[in-house]
Amino acid sequence: MTASGLGMRDQKFGNRDPGFGMRTPNPEPRTPNCVSAISMVSAISLLFVLALVSSAWGQAFTMRDMVGRELRLSHPPQRIISLVPSVTEIIFALGGEETLVGVTDFCDFPPAAKQKPKVGSMLDPSLEIIVASRPDVVVATDSGNRKETMAEIERLGIPVFIINPNNLGELMTAIAKLGELTGRKEAATPLIAGLTHRVDRVVQAVRPSPRPKVLYVLWSEPLIVPGRDSHLSELIELAGGANVTASDPHSYPRYSLEALITRAPEVIVLAQHGTGKTPRSKARWEVLDIPAIRNGRVHAVDGNIFHRIGPRMVDGLELLARLFHPEAFR
Amino acid sequence: MITLRRVVAVLALLSIPLLLLIGGALLVGSAPVSPRAVLRILTGAHTGGPEATVILDLRLPRVIVAALAGAGLAVAGAAFQAITRNPLADPSILGVTSGAAFGVVLAQLVGFALTPLHALGLTAFAFVGALLAAGAVFLIARTNGALPIQTLLLAGVIVGLFFSAAITLLISLADVNRLGGVIHWLLGNLSALSRPTLLLFAALLAIGVGLILTQTRQLNLLLLGEESALQLGVDAERVKRQIFIGASLTTAVVVTFTGPIGFVGLIVPHTIRLLFGGDHRLLIPASLVAGAAFLLFADTVARNIIAPSEMAVGVVTAFSGAPFFVYLLRTRYRSLP
Numbered sequence: 268m269t270a271s272g273l274g275m276r277d278q279k280f281g282n283r284d285p286g287f288g289m290r291t292p293n294p295e296p297r298t299p300n301c302v303s304a305i306s307m308v309s310a311i312s313l314l315f316v317l318a319l320v321s322s323a324w325g326q327a328f329t330m331r332d333m334v335g336r337e338l339r340l341s342h343p344p345q346r347i348i349s350l351v352p353s354v355t356e357i358i359f360a361l362g363g364e365e366t367l368v369g370v371t372d373f374c375d376f377p378p379a380a381k382q383k384p385k386v387g388s389m390l391d392p393s394l395e396i397i398v399a400s401r402p403d404v405v406v407a408t409d410s411g412n413r414k415e416t417m418a419e420i421e422r423l424g425i426p427v428f429i430i431n432p433n434n435l436g437e438l439m440t441a442i443a444k445l446g447e448l449t450g451r452k453e454a455a456t457p458l459i460a461g462l463t464h465r466v467d468r469v470v471q472a473v474r475p476s477p478r479p480k481v482l483y484v485l486w487s488e489p490l491i492v493p494g495r496d497s498h499l500s501e502l503i504e505l506a507g508g509a510n511v512t513a514s515d516p517h518s519y520p521r522y523s524l525e526a527l528i529t530r531a532p533e534v535i536v537l538a539q540h541g542t543g544k545t546p547r548s549k550a551r552w553e554v555l556d557i558p559a560i561r562n563g564r565v566h567a568v569d570g571n572i573f574h575r576i577g578p579r580m581v582d583g584l585e586l587l588a589r590l591f592h593p594e595a596f597r
Numbered sequence: 598m599i600t601l602r603r604v605v606a607v608l609a610l611l612s613i614p615l616l617l618l619i620g621g622a623l624l625v626g627s628a629p630v631s632p633r634a635v636l637r638i639l640t641g642a643h644t645g646g647p648e649a650t651v652i653l654d655l656r657l658p659r660v661i662v663a664a665l666a667g668a669g670l671a672v673a674g675a676a677f678q679a680i681t682r683n684p685l686a687d688p689s690i691l692g693v694t695s696g697a698a699f700g701v702v703l704a705q706l707v708g709f710a711l712t713p714l715h716a717l718g719l720t721a722f723a724f725v726g727a728l729l730a731a732g733a734v735f736l737i738a739r740t741n742g743a744l745p746i747q748t749l750l751l752a753g754v755i756v757g758l759f760f761s762a763a764i765t766l767l768i769s770l771a772d773v774n775r776l777g778g779v780i781h782w783l784l785g786n787l788s789a790l791s792r793p794t795l796l797l798f799a800a801l802l803a804i805g806v807g808l809i810l811t812q813t814r815q816l817n818l819l820l821l822g823e824e825s826a827l828q829l830g831v832d833a834e835r836v837k838r839q840i841f842i843g844a845s846l847t848t849a850v851v852v853t854f855t856g857p858i859g860f861v862g863l864i865v866p867h868t869i870r871l872l873f874g875g876d877h878r879l880l881i882p883a884s885l886v887a888g889a890a891f892l893l894f895a896d897t898v899a900r901n902i903i904a905p906s907e908m909a910v911g912v913v914t915a916f917s918g919a920p921f922f923v924y925l926l927r928t929r930y931r932s933l934p
Contacts, residue, residue: 395628
């Protein structure tokens with residue numbers, strides 16, 4: 268990563284030029300003093316170049332990603348590719364979208380993200396397009412992107428910055444890191460404060476109420492639910508629910524319907540993928556004789572809000588709290 | 598009988614489409630690089646910059662990987678067809694590909710990656726898997742010292758299904774975050790390899806293909822019947838063993854570096870046989886060149902048809918290979934026992 272950062276330094280000198288174009292105040296042509304004017308201009312230009320070189324050296328950009336690897340660039344990154352929809356959402360929320368020169372096909376939020384150049388899918392992005400976009404850095408996650416892809420990108424001389432938040436606390440770290448990466452530190456602080464405040468408000472609101480037993484269904488066929496280490500279990504707890512699959516040691520275990528029925532969930536949350544308004548999977552649940560069905564407490568939610576660890580996760584938390592404790596939000 | 602001149606002439610003829618395809622594959626891709634720029638980069642007139650990286654570090658190695666893999670699979674197919682005397686034998690139909698794939702998935706989950714050193718470990722696992730599968734198929738199918746066509750194909754299907762199930766078992770035990778990589782590889786995907794890995798791929802492939810290429814004369818004699826071969830000084834069992842090991846190794850190497858890609862070993866040798874006859878001294882080297890061209894073509898399609906995303910090349914070979922297999926079954930081999 269270090270070597271590639273150095274390699275990029277040479278390339279970038281020519282391109283990076285705030286004010287560089289103004290360095291040659293147009294010399295008056297055809298005057299008797301032409302020669303001295305030219306030499307003065309060249310002297311001034313030389314000074315400008317030196318100033319630029321030293322400022323570029325001074326601006327060397329260093330920071331660590333979320334797995335502790337050091338990113339070293341000759342200047343703050345101005346061309347970033349995001350291989351993760353949640354990273355794209357965070358960068359937009361920070362107002363750093365001008366730095367984004369490429370996103371995945373799945374980056375659909377906010378709507379403006381769809382206008383960004385596409386580099387392909389999360390698992391199989393086009394390395395050709397990534398290289399041709401001349402990014403300073405590619406942001407990836409180690410849960411969702413392939414290790415092989417990241418190794419390839421680094422082999423091609425492009426640094427990879429890993430963002431892998433796994434819970435709300437780490438989401439705040441991710442926002443801070445991306446704020447620093449995109450030069451939007453000043454936006455990161457209020458964003459984090461706002462999100463933290465909203466989380467606190469939810470926690471306060473649901474505190475007095477008893478916790479309903481909650482079943483969260485990530486995927487219905489096969490049946491995949493959140494286990495102990497999933498951020499969804501944390502969200503459910505914070506929203507004042509008791510996740511019936513929280514004790515499972517895996518993050519996203521496959522469950523049998525039988526095992527779930529015996530736990531008698533009082534609220535079922537079905538994550539929807541895609542845009543279908545009437546979830547087909549809902550019918551499968553409605554024949555079961557469990558409290559959630561009897562009381563009509565089966566809710567379909569937009570999976571993207573819950574499964575992407577981005578700012579919208581707090582929207583998800585508020586939604587869950589309202590579903591679990593309608594009385595507290597009247 | 599066949600002359601050296603004919604072999605050279607056919608190979609030269611087949612090299613023309615291969616060279617054209619190599620040129621074409623270097624020109625097209627998801628990143629827009631003008632043909633002029635490609636030429637300047639390849640001739641060294643233009644160095645550095647993202648365009649040079651795209652051509653030299655992505656497209657060129659990928660073209661080489663596709664050509665090598667196609668050559669290996671076609672030779673392995675021709676070799677299996679020769680020792681089983683079964684025109685429909687192909688590493689994927691015989692279940693050998695699945696056996697090798699099982700080995701690779703197991704090794705991947707144990708922690709091997711596709712770096713030069715690890716690739717040796719992956720290949721070892723794949724080779725053992727391929728030998729197990731091929732050995733099982735031969736043992737199941739052998740009837741009175743012969744390998745009847747239908748029994749062999751059925752044995753191949755059964756062994757293939759068994760190893761597919763074993764792979765599914767491994768996948769359901771695997772960590773969710775590793776799955777994307779494993780499944781992506783299982784679909785049969787070519788990707789550019791780093792120079793050391795590419796060299797290792799070529800070297801391992803050379804060993805497997807070499808074991809087969811050195812036995813083409815003996816293979817011809819085997820077709821006369823094992824007794825006649827023995828009278829002509831050919832140790833039939835030894836030749837068959839060497840071909841068996843060579844074809845299994847070749848399959849294992851290709852599966853390791855590109856994932857299980859089917860049907861190449863069926864389509865290519867067949868087409869060559871139809872065009873130029875079944876003499877192995879011609880068939881096997883000609884399959885090598887034509888296999889390289891075929892997979893390169895399939896990969897160029899896979900790379901560009903839904904750009905910027907990529908389709909798995911295994912899909913393209915299966916879409917062309919499965920109908921071809923049906924065609925052979927319905928027209929040419931209907932009357933076989």
